[in-house]
Every structure is written in C-alpha cells, then in structure tokens.
Amino acid sequence: MDSSDVEEGSPAVVPGRNRRRMQSVRMVDVARLADVSPSTVSLYLRRPSSVAPHTGSTIERAIKELGYVPNMVAGGLAAAGSRVVSIIVPSLRNAFFAETVSAMEALLARQGFHILIGHTEYSLEREEELVRAALSWAPAAIVLTGLNHADTTRTMLAANRTPVVEMWETGDASIDINVGFSHAEVGGMAARHLISRGRTRLAFLGARLEEDTRAAQRCEGFRSACVEAGIEPQVVRHSAPASTEAGGILLARALAQGAYDGFACSNDTVALGVVFEAQRRGIRIPRTFSLIGFGDLEFGSFCDPSLTTIRPSADLIAKNVTELVLARINGEPDIEKGYRVEVGASIIVRGSS
Amino acid sequence: MDSSDVEEGSPAVVPGRNRRRMQSVRMVDVARLADVSPSTVSLYLRRPSSVAPHTGSTIERAIKELGYVPNMVAGGLAAAGSRVVSIIVPSLRNAFFAETVSAMEALLARQGFHILIGHTEYSLEREEELVRAALSWAPAAIVLTGLNHADTTRTMLAANRTPVVEMWETGDASIDINVGFSHAEVGGMAARHLISRGRTRLAFLGARLEEDTRAAQRCEGFRSACVEAGIEPQVVRHSAPASTEAGGILLARALAQGAYDGFACSNDTVALGVVFEAQRRGIRIPRTFSLIGFGDLEFGSFCDPSLTTIRPSADLIAKNVTELVLARINGEPDIEKGYRVEVGASIIVRGSS
C-alpha cells in the first residue's frame, strides 16, 4: 500500500515548477559575467577590501553593465538580519519628530541602512502593532519614542535581541538604550524662568495632555516647581493636538478664568497661537504676561514678540540615537542594556518674557 | 521563554555547519503545536477564509501561545514581493510632505503595508540612490515626489514592473501613475487674485527656487499670468529653504528694491515670515500690500492678519495615491500606465489680501 515501490520510469511531475522570479538580474548573473563565483560577488559587496582590487573592479563593471540591484530581502534572510532600522514616533506632523526622523534617516542612509517608519498617534495599542510589524522585518534596531509602552510591547521586545532605543525621554524604566532628557526638568525650568521675571499668577496651557505623556510631564514639572516657590499654578487643558488654534483657544479659556501674568505652553506652536490671539485682542506681550514655549521651532525667533522657549537639542538626540544604534549593531561592548544619554535642554530667552 | 541560543535537536551533523537563526519561533513550530502542516499555517495567515474555522482557531491559539511573529523577510523572498511601499519625498521637515507621508502611512498600515521612507533634500542623485535602495526591497510600490528625475532613475524604474506613483505634480512625462496638480496653474491663480484686488506692482518671493522645481513652476505660472494681464512682475529669490526667516529676508529685499503692493510667496511659511517682518516694520497688511501664500498650513487661519492662500488638498493626494497603489497591487485592470489624477487646488481668501 505504500508508495515505496514506485517503479514508473518517468520522473514524477515535481510540484512547484514555475514560480515567479523576483528579479531579472541576479547575483549569479553578475558572477558569470565577471567570471568569478557568486560568493566572491557577495563578499565584494559586503567587504570590498577582502577582494583583490582587480577582481573588484571586474565585478564592479559587471554590476554596472547589467544594472544589478542586490536583493535585500534575500540578503536579509540569509544573513539573519536586515539593514533596516525601524523608527516609531507618535506623529510626523509634529515638527520635533519629523526633524528627528529626518536627521536619523540622513545619518543612517550614509551607513547603508534604510528606515521603516510608523506613527502611533499616541496610542499604545497602535505602537504594539507597529512593533510587531517592525519585528517581522528582523530590523537591525528599533527606535521608539518615550518610555511608556504596553506590557505586551515590552515582552515582545524582551523576547528578542534586537537593539531598542527609546528616545526623547529619559527615566529608569528603559528597555535597552535611552536617549533624551527629563521633561519634568524642562517644566521646572519654565516655571523658574517665569518666576524669575517676577510673575506669580501662572498657568500651564496644555494641549492633549492625556495622550502626550511627555507634555504631561512638563506640565507636572512646571507644577511642582511652582509649588516649591509657594505658587499654586493653574493648568488649562485642551484635548486637541497642539496647534496655533489650540493656543488661541487656551489663551481665551485662561483669560476667562482669571488674570494670569505668566504662561508656559505645551510647545512653541501653542505659544505662537497665544501670540496671535493676544495680537487680535490687543494684549501686549510681555507687558501683560510673560510667555514661554517649548521646542525652539523655527518661527520662534522671527515672530513678534519673539518666543522665549526651551530647546531640547533634537539634533543631539538624532545624532546620539544613530551612533548608539550603529555601535550596538557593530557589537561595541560598552553599550550595554541600560545605557543612557541625557542630552539636556537649554532655555532661550527672547522677547515674549 | 526562548533561550538566546538555539540548540534545538536538529540532525545538522553535516560538516560543521552552524548558522545563526533569525527567529526562535518559526512557522513550523506553530504548525507542530496546532498539529497541522506549515502550509496550512501559511494559508491561514494569508487567507484565513480558506482554512476551516476550527483549524483556524487552533492555529490562532498556537500563535498566541508561542508569541509567533511572522518573518516578512522570508515571506517576501518566497512570495517574490514584499508588503512594503517605499515613499521618497524631498524633505520631512516640510509640513506638506510630512502630512502626506503621515496620511499614507495610516492608510497603508491598515492594509498591512509598511512604509520605507527616504528624503532627497531636493537632490536628483540622492533620489537615484534612494530608488535603488528601495528597489532592493522589492517593494509593492514606489511613490516619488514630482516628475523631475534623473535619467538613470527612470531607466531603473522602467526595467522593473514595480508600480510607481509620482505625486504632488502633474504633467505629461510621468513614469507610471501620476497624482497631483499643476503648480503653474497655482501660480496663475495667485497672480490673478492679486490683480483682482487692484494690485499691479507685483513680486514673487521665492525660496530655494533652483532646487524646488515645483515652487519654480508656481513662480513661472505667476509670471505668465501677470504678463498676460500686462504686468511685469519681479521675482525676489533666496537660496535657503522656505522658512519664516527666509520670508523676512525676502520682504526686506523686496522693499529695498521698490514699492510693491502685492506679494505671492513660495509657501505659507515664507508668507508668515513676511507677516512677522511687516509687523516689526509697522507695515499694515493688507493696507500697504496684499499677500498670498501657498499650502494652507495650520497657522494661516490664526495669524494676524490671517493668510490668503492656495490649498493643494494634500489629503486628497495621499488618499488617491494610496488607493491607486492598492488598486495596482491588486491588479485592477483600468489603472494603466499613464493614469493621472488631478486633485486641483483652491484659493482661500483671508485677511492678508
């Protein structure tokens, strides 16, 4: 009954005969043309210095002639790891993150890495999905924003030896590598600055504080620094994302509540909205109140009044994250789990305070 | 759960072979636990409806229990095509493109696609590299910005059957699919609007026109519409990227050149810079001059005066690009090479004119 005695002379029709090819020109074609083995071509592509110069140039010529483009998918599979870095941010519409991603893309592209991107819209569930998706590409590293993640996300990442960098926020509960600064400290700086200007009736104008946990931390830092100075600040909230519109709404709401003489904002975009609304109402800044933003966005130097703000060195974050990712990938030994870089933040005093 | 090194009993006693595993849990493990063949697991993952409900739920349970994450790299290789869409934009710092990428990412993620991103900084050589890199991932589609590409880029893409969408600009020389609008027409609209306001001494304030070919087209459209109306406009240039700072510089430069009464700007950010500079100089807008921007960025409604602008329906671009990409991937027959969607642009008249 077994099929063990198949004695038919004709070779059984083999299944899976005509599969679709992904590429027309493969490494083997280059090898053939350059009259070397595929191994040598592969080696040349990965470590040109290990191939004799003459052989190298022959291969180079063959690649050009055939227009060969290496297949990263196959390469990634064979090498058990792809040259992809997955970056997950809350939102690209937010200038900070757009900037960071942009800077990292430029730096990593130079090292032959590609960027897979995802945005969470501040949802931990969405982040979890994105991390799962990212992992399925066997990335060289995963870069997350902030330290606040779903438990499942942490578990998934822990079960994996992919380097993980959490950026834009520092703290103790980091998964692996951590680059950023303390948002509570930034909030504190804002409060102390306003107080140093003699302001005492203070409020924090916050957009989307429930979701944007980093803004919430700045708010909390602001609060405690005020309390420390014997001042009880107000927090005015708006549930929409930070925008100039939100800034206008928040100022209106604050003015309806009381006579404040100092405002710290979620970020510079909100602060700009405050400036606009004040202009419309004929309120003079900083005569009537002092205003401080966060982020040092470009327009802050040029609006009228120019914005006092706190600059979070986004470029330093991008630079450090990139360097650490590369160091980790190259197996540098001193970049251990728990490695942390504080990039700090500096206050930039301008016209609005 | 998973130990870091894999030494599951495998009969690999063959001449010292030990490669590194990419994953600890593979599809075969899920199959084993669910007591089905790997094929069935694969089928379930790709077309759940083709698997008996009971089998499906058994597999589902096994996946959960093992924490299995499919390997897209292996899947992509086997299926001759990955679920990646590569998007190449000039810059993520530019709000338009950040917005578009963001919208597309959200829409495509819903369909199980991932976004590989690159930015060219307006360099055609860089774009070429990025396209080459993109192709090496065998993406489901490639999305480019604009119609202006290096010859080699065109050749590479032509040698490939990957769907290509060029967005944000329409014209005749498109590679494959084209979604956008005519920038010359936008420039014309701006000119005609200023003229309709009785303005006759007109100038275009342009940032980075040498590189940003779309801004250059708006400028050219502006010019010809002016000429058509018997007006000879001036073009004031600044070689730095569009920013509020550039707006200030351009206004200063224009005022030093002559007495203009109408300005069209590269985009809203530049226009905002003009507003700021005018404020500092005590110039009243629109009493002294009318101002029109481009892009309908968020702050435009809220600054003082609010900005008259031209809105390019970025969301429509993102929506159309995404839909066309999906249609093409699903082999819809009527989306042929040369398919074009004009999303148009509409003028939004506000306080600055």
Add this chain to the structure above:
DNA sequence: CGCCAATTTCGTAGCGCTACGATTTTCCCC
C-alpha cells in the same frame, strides 16, 4: 625552490516562508 602563512576565491547548505499542484476529507444528492 620548498615551506608555511597570508590572502583570495570558491562550493555548499541553508535562512523561513509561500506557490503550486496533489492529496485527502467533507458534503451533497441520487
């Protein structure tokens, strides 16, 4: 000119998954 080490090149066996066709099971109706 022979010997050994260093340099360069090569052959082979997968990486984990999916397409394809074949095989088995289920279902329906006479």
Add this chain to the structure above:
DNA sequence: GGGGAAAATCGTAGCGCTACGAAATTGGCG
C-alpha cells in the same frame, strides 16, 4: 451508500543571497 464536486490540507521545491569552512593561490624567506 456510492459517486462526484467542493473544501480543506498537505508535500515539495525553490525565492536570492550569505555564512561557513575549505581549497586554491600568492608571497616571503631561508
């Protein structure tokens, strides 16, 4: 309950490349 169609499941052969170890070649020097 038997026959045939439909549904469900399976077995196999790669997809294109790289890691690995081994083989071939070169070079230096006694």
